[in-house]
């Protein structure tokens with residue numbers, strides 16, 4: 597069996613965002629973990645209008661999508677698993693991330709999802725808990741383990757390196773192990789039973 601595909605998604609798109617630092621840290625660990633072929637997706641590269649198609653992607657799996665979304669849609673479809681890298685925005689997720697989720701449906705269906713959160717005191721956990729509800733509606737499986745960086749600005753130095761890397765690295769490995777188990781189980785199930 598070929599390596600399972602993991603898409604790591606940078607969930608924030610604003611100018612000056614910290615998301616890419618966290619996502620690159622995680623992607624390095626995901627590649628070193630060795631179980632997945634890893635694709636790093638930056639939502640800032642996609643056109644994500646808030647005006648959704650007339651018929652929801654749950655009803656029409658191929659709605660007309662803007663040209664600037666085609667690459668994103670193809671990469672989401674190719675993935676067996678996802679890790680969403682998200683901050684808390686007002687105790688929830690960035691609007692661009694919600695738009696990227698809502699523009700798709702089959703691309704999430706019966707796939708495994710993990711999370712890396714960062715922000716002020718709450719470390720992305722409020723966004724992660726909202727994402728668990730959202731992905732439940734999309735028939736995706738969210739894994740128990742996660743990585744969280746509360747007050748990330750104290751944890752990373754000016755070069756974007758973690759001051760104390762061991763504990764987050766262990767948390768990333770544990771999540772990747774769990775994600776790999778679920779991604780493999782769900783890929784095998786999808787290959788024999790249509791979702």
Ligand SMILES: Cc1cc2nc3c(=O)[nH]c(=O)nc-3n(C[C@H](O)[C@H](O)[C@H](O)COP(=O)(O)O)c2cc1C
Pocket residue numbers: 608609610612613614615616683684685686687688714715716717718719
């Ligand atoms: C619109 C907005 C809302 C925010 N809300 C929260 C929040 O509810 N809790 C928190 O801990 N941090 C909050 N923050 C701080 C962010 O977590 C922090 O700015 C982080 O760097 C945002 O990620 P980004 O740099 O990748 O955009 C908020 C930031 C923004 C821009």
